[in-house]
Amino acid sequence: MYQQMKAIVYKGTPGVKELLSIPVPTIQAATDAVVKLSYTTICGSDLHIISGHVADMQKPLTVLGHEGIGIVESIGDKVSNFKVGDKVLISCITSCGSCVYCKKGLQSHCMDGGWILGHNINGTQAEYVRIPHADNSLYNIKRYEGSIKDEALLMLSDILPTGNEMGAVNGRIDRGDVVAIVGCGSVGISALIASKTYDPKSVIMIDFDDERLKVAKEFFGADYVLNPGKVNVKEEIMKITSELNIQSREGLDAGVDVAIECVGIPATFQTCQDIIAPGGRIANVGVHGVKVDLQLQDLWIKNIQIATGLVNANTTPDLLKKIESGELEPSRLVTHHFKFSEVLKAYEVFKNSSQEKCIKVFLEFDQ
Ligand SMILES: NC(=O)c1ccc[n+]([C@@H]2O[C@H](COP(=O)([O-])OP(=O)(O)OC[C@H]3O[C@@H](n4cnc5c(N)ncnc54)[C@H](O)[C@@H]3O)[C@@H](O)[C@H]2O)c1
Ligand SMILES: [Zn+2]
Ligand SMILES: [Zn+2]
Known part of the structure; x- marks a missing residue:
């Protein structure tokens, strides 16, 4: 040596x-x-x-x-x-x-x-x-x-254990769930490929980077991709989930069963809070450096769960x-x-x- x-x-x-x-x-x-x-x-x-x-x-x-x-x-x-x-x-x-x-x-x-x-x-x-x-x-x-x-x-x-444990497992993805992943970097894509092994109905990827979204769709099997610079993500998700037959009582938005945050900034955690359906799970993967608002006044009634962690x-x-x-x-x-x-x-x-x-x-x- x-x-x-x-x-x-x-x-x-x-x-x-x-x-x-x-x-x-x-x-x-x-x-x-x-x-x-x-x-x-x-x-x-x-x-x-x-x-x-x-x-x-x-x-x-x-x-x-x-x-x-x-x-x-x-x-x-x-x-x-x-x-x-x-x-x-x-x-x-x-x-x-x-x-x-x-x-x-x-x-x-x-x-x-x-x-x-x-x-x-x-x-x-x-x-x-x-x-x-x-x-x-x-x-x-x-x-x-x-x-x-x-x-x-x-x-x-x-990255694969991170996407799996902090994303798919913490989000408790069940067969038939609709999953949204915010952030399409290596961790977001790892969360995507890990999520697919739990048999979700659909996985929606959200990122500003069209190239990454294209890769997520063409190579890694994302069902929908959304660019927040081009579309209103919340409105699109409500359209997609209502087409996929996720319903909610009047006055409450529906949304996705599992939202996985893979960026680590307040805006993307906010997106997860905006799009989560009643009974849903938010799994935070991103590392946050600044304070993030929790919209408990909207979320308390939705029976959601939030998970965080280090792999x-x-x-x-x-x-x-x-x-x-x-x-x-x-x-x-x-x-x-x-x-x-x-x-x-x-x-x-x-x-x-x-x-x-x-x-x-x-x-x-x-x-
Ligand atoms: N919890 C853990 O154990 C753990 C482990 C590893 C990494 N991480 C964290 O996971 C996060 C992602 O890591 P990565 O290596 O994939 O990062 P990355 O920088 O490669 O990817 C982040 C992606 O987020 C996108 N993005 C930025 N702002 C956005 C917005 N407002 N809306 C939608 N998309 C947006 C970027 O375009 C980029 O594609 C980081 O915060 C990292 O520190 C956590
Ligand atoms: Zn690392
Ligand atoms: Zn020990």
């Missing part, structure tokens, strides 16, 4: 990230594994960190990234589920497996983990990464070699099964391939994702 490695580092100065040579990580606790990365990707959260919007970011020197696939390079004495040489998927959520939150299935709040990779400890945009609590934070994916594309597997580190990444085994059976095909989320040596270029493309028609980038390390 080399002593130095290349890594994308954020030093705490907003707007600046650097490709630096830093020491290769080593085992620090008996439950750690060190993984040699084969593939990684960039997430919107990495852009948030670089913009200086993530207040509790460890400074002054953190390797970014919380998604990846790699090969186990070394393990601590207490790691029992993995051995050196195993091909593993790295979860964006580190889980000790034994604290009160892990036991409740709230791994995102693990007392010794949660979202720490590329946030509070060095992450996956590097040739090697140290994974604490390896037994509960990695998945052995060797058996999928040749049957599931690495592009599809990489989507399981973060727990505990549905990954279910999602793997759905990919294996062909029910889910997330590899199309990858629109751009780069070598890791081109990571700065990949960041530029991802940052300008709308113009570049980019959903997710796939970064490959030299082996």
